Amino acid sequence: MATDEADPATNYGKVSTSRDIGRIIRMKRKEIGVRQETAAGMSGVGTKFLSQLENGKETAELGKTLQILRKLGLEVYVFPRSRNPLRGDK
Structure with missing residues (x-):
């Protein structure tokens, strides 16, 4: 996933891999x-x-990962691809 490190707003969003997280x-x-x-x-x-x-460790413990995300002020949402609220799907 190519990103622009200078613009944080473009770096959030879809997560497909442990590297993304x-x-x-x-x-x-x-x-x-x-x-x-x-x-x-x-x-x-x-x-x-x-x-x-x-560094993208694939076997990182999910509970600890969610703990870190919360403490850093980040949220995780899961929804079906067919109903992506970010695209305005209903």
């Missing part, structure tokens, strides 16, 4: 000016886990 987490962490150690601590996970997650 990691990229978004890293981008948001940097956007709010928090070091990995601090983000890991406030999320209740280890720095090693956060580093691996940001």
